[in-house]
Amino acid sequence: MAVNLYDSAYALETAIRQSDEYRQLQQAYNEVNADPQAKQMFDHFRQIQLNLQQKQMMGQNISEQEVQQAQTTVAQVQQNEKISRLMQAEQRMSIIIGELNQLIMKPLAELYGEV
Incomplete structure (x- = not known):
């Protein structure tokens, strides 16, 4: 029996x-907005x-001024509790998506002997 990969993806x-x-990410995003x-x-x-x-x-090339501006902005946003919560929720979701991607790619990695 054939498996429809798109059904599994949905x-x-x-x-x-x-x-x-995801719900925590959505709530944090809504609070920031x-x-x-x-x-x-x-x-x-x-x-x-x-x-x-x-x-x-x-x-x-990224200039030293751009790096400093980015670092200053990161420091500022991390001081905001709502944004900090959003960034933490984004990080958790990113880790999960990365882990899911590893699972999805596992058959190909095994096929090509990369595991």
Whole structure:
């Protein structure tokens, strides 16, 4: 009997959305968005993050000034309790997604002898 991988993927999507970790992330995100000051600070932080990631992907050098600006912004957002909770929830979700990705890729890794 053939297995429809997309059905399994949709079931996994549903499970992720129903997980405590996702719900905590969603709640933390909503709390940040409900606070105009926290939202503005978080949006600024995300923009800096995205700009640095784009530069890295394009092989561009990141200046010392940009590094210092990023470090200062990280320090500021970590002082905000709502943003700090959101970042912790993001980290937990990222770890779970990484672990799920390892499980998904395991058959290929075994096939190619990478395990």
